[in-house]
Amino acid sequence: KQEVTQIPAALSVPEGENLVLNCSFTDSAIYNLQWFRQDPGKGLTSLLLIQSSQREQTSGRLNASLDKSSGRSTLYIAASQPGDSATYLCAAKNSGNTPLVFGKGTRLSVIA
Amino acid sequence: DAGVIQSPRHEVTEMGQEVTLRCKPISGHNSLFWYRQTMMRGLELLIYFNNNVPIDDSGMPEDRFSAKMPNASFSTLKIQPSEPRDSAVYFCASSLVQGGSETQYFGPGTRLLVL
Numbered sequence: 001k002q003e004v005t006q007i008p009a010a011l012s013v014p015e016g017e018n019l020v021l022n023c024s025f026t027d028s029a030i031y032n033l034q035w036f037r038q039d040p041g042k043g044l045t046s047l048l049l050i051q052s053s054q055r056e057q058t059s060g061r062l063n064a065s066l067d068k069s070s071g072r073s074t075l076y077i078a079a080s081q082p083g084d085s086a087t088y089l090c091a092a093k094n095s096g097n098t099p100l101v102f103g104k105g106t107r108l109s110v111i112a
Numbered sequence: 113d114a115g116v117i118q119s120p121r122h123e124v125t126e127m128g129q130e131v132t133l134r135c136k137p138i139s140g141h142n143s144l145f146w147y148r149q150t151m152m153r154g155l156e157l158l159i160y161f162n163n164n165v166p167i168d169d170s171g172m173p174e175d176r177f178s179a180k181m182p183n184a185s186f187s188t189l190k191i192q193p194s195e196p197r198d199s200a201v202y203f204c205a206s207s208l209v210q211g212g213s214e215t216q217y218f219g220p221g222t223r224l225l226v227l
Contacts, residue, residue: 034215043116043203043218044155089155099145099168100216104154 002027004092006103013080014111021075021106023090028068031093034100035064035075038087047088048075080110114138116219118204124225130192133222136185137206145216146179146189147203155203161187162209194226 003026032051036044048057048064056065063076087107091100117136137144145160159169161181181187201221207214
């Protein structure tokens with residue numbers, strides 16, 4: 001059974017800092033991995049999706065990497081801004097017909 | 113595109129009452145998911161449908177919970193009778209399963225409080 005872990009549960013950084021959020025998964029035979037953002041009181045918004053055949057995906061200041069052999073994914077945020085403050089969740093999918101398995105998220109605070 | 117629509121956005125009810133949560137997925141999507149989110153347990157999948165057919169309901173906590181998808185544009189999650197431990201935010205999400213690159217789109221959630 002796939003399990004997804006995100007450490008730390010919370011992170012506080014000063015504005016402008018580059019930062020890395022970590023995600024680990026137990027079953028390396030994943031189909032894809034997704035990163036989501038959740039603002040307080042809101043639903044989840046998909047940020048990046050990495051297929052199992054890919055090593056990374058980029059969108060603006062965000063870069064997500066995938067290392068299946070080590071069971072890890074990272075979300076890199078460059079030049080962090082207060083507007084990046086949110087909870088970031090990663091989720092792994094084991095096959096085309098299975099649902100996503102979510103981590104509990106990392107709550108990020110970017111201090112101005 | 114209006115996105116995934118959920119109603120109500122907030123629900124406060126008393127223990128023992130029936131609660132019905134509603135979801136309208138994005139038009140054209142063929143998969144629909146119901147999740148529950150709490151501080152203690154995080155985001156948990158309750159049930160998901162492909163082409164209106166329930167595929168996996170192993171996450172449904174117990175018989176008090178039921179979900180239906182009578183057509184491609186509507187789904188309900190019902191709790192009967194409700195209990196205080198059901199208090200949580202319930203999310204509906206939809207996706208178009210197509211070659212493995214599907215992205216799930218989440219609704220804003222229904223915040224349920226059972227007194």
